[in-house]
Amino acid sequence: MNKLVNLNEEFPLDSSLIYLNHAAVSPLPKRTVETLQLLIQEMMFQGAKNYPQWQLKENLLREQLRDLIHAPSSNDIALLKNTSEAISTVAYGLDWKKGENVVITDQEFPSNRIVWESLEKYGVITKKALISNIEEPEEALFQLVDEKTRLISVSAVQYASGLKMDLNKIGLFCKKHQILFCVDAIQHLGALQFDVQAIQADFVMADGHKWLLAPEGLALFYSTPQAREKLELKQYGWRSVENVGNYDVLEWQLPDSARKFECGSPNMIGIHALSSSLSLFLEIGLIEIEKKILENTHFLLNLLKQIPDIKIISPQQRERCSGIVTFKHDKKDNNLLFEQLKQHNIICAQRGGGIRFSPHFYTSKLQLEQAVEIIK
Numbered sequence: 001m002n003k004l005v006n007l008n009e010e011f012p013l014d015s016s017l018i019y020l021n022h023a024a025v026s027p028l029p030k031r032t033v034e035t036l037q038l039l040i041q042e043m044m045f046q047g048a049k050n051y052p053q054w055q056l057k058e059n060l061l062r063e064q065l066r067d068l069i070h071a072p073s074s075n076d077i078a079l080l081k082n083t084s085e086a087i088s089t090v091a092y093g094l095d096w097k098k099g100e101n102v103v104i105t106d107q108e109f110p111s112n113r114i115v116w117e118s119l120e121k122y123g124v125i126t127k128k129a130l131i132s133n134i135e136e137p138e139e140a141l142f143q144l145v146d147e148k149t150r151l152i153s154v155s156a157v158q159y160a161s162g163l164k165m166d167l168n169k170i171g172l173f174c175k176k177h178q179i180l181f182c183v184d185a186i187q188h189l190g191a192l193q194f195d196v197q198a199i200q201a202d203f204v205m206a207d208g209h210k211w212l213l214a215p216e217g218l219a220l221f222y223s224t225p226q227a228r229e230k231l232e233l234k235q236y237g238w239r240s241v242e243n244v245g246n247y248d249v250l251e252w253q254l255p256d257s258a259r260k261f262e263c264g265s266p267n268m269i270g271i272h273a274l275s276s277s278l279s280l281f282l283e284i285g286l287i288e289i290e291k292k293i294l295e296n297t298h299f300l301l302n303l304l305k306q307i308p309d310i311k312i313i314s315p316q317q318r319e320r321c322s323g324i325v326t327f328k329h330d331k332k333d334n335n336l337l338f339e340q341l342k343q344h345n346i347i348c349a350q351r352g353g354g355i356r357f358s359p360h361f362y363t364s365k366l367q368l369e370q371a372v373e374i375i376k
């Protein structure tokens, strides 16, 4: 771990809590809160006097996001409201023909299902691959593909089970068959390393409030130049043009960059916060963060496996693991168990028919042991 980052200082969480809910909404690091405090003070005392500096922060954020996902250029990154808005930008931007289809899995979070299902009114079919308890979930996706398949859309990590998809394999298949590849990366970014060029994705989206430790309401939307050419814009505004800020010129054109998807005023507070949280990731290093997260996952899995009647729902093969560990008690009422955990201030979630623990890299092994003691 980077010695310059003091984790106790960065995460001064209430010591009575054991926070195992980063797959839901995460606590903010201290540096992010301090950035926000300074910004809102500035907004109160000086209004937008320093707006040019805020714009520099916005530029910096695009570069940080480029580095986070290893995108070729920050021009490929748009800042949208949330993951659902980004998926909708893809779904409603494509010129669908009746009878075409999208392939997803049956484990997707509703954002990556409902948007596609809503295209039914245009005669677009959403096919769902059954991927529970099978060794090669990607093959199940491929089997549903036919000559009418336009796009495959998957979560990089499934929200309930924590199953990590083999994105390289899906990307390769999509390129070979000229199918668009869309990745909801909200349960992956900030926990595991990600390389958008290696996986050959056309579109990637993720809000910042989970593993990226930022507030809700600001999402990254990556698109390749060729893929975004295929999207018709459904929202326009003063910021979706090439010459932003040149209000007197009546002619306008869309920029080539992904910024065309941002129609109006940016979420400056969200931009400052996400940039600050990302600085922590880039300082510590994504390799180190992934290592710590997977160490916690395997530690937790081992502890849980020692408890009689606990059934692990999450995959346990190393290459399928993420930051999520979901389990259930075969003999106890799991609602009751969840309530008991809550009473002991173990912050977690009920998902996928069980209880989901999602510790982050800074969560200590002692805290994991304490949480498992309650289950025992």
Ligand SMILES: Cc1ncc(COP(=O)(O)O)c(C=O)c1O
Residues within 6 Å of the ligand: 023, 024, 082, 083, 084, 085, 109, 111, 112, 155, 157, 158, 159, 184, 186, 187, 206, 207, 219
């Ligand atoms: C896989 C996945 N996608 C999307 C979301 C949330 O989407 P949005 O950013 O639109 O709120 C979640 C939240 O739990 C999720 O787990």
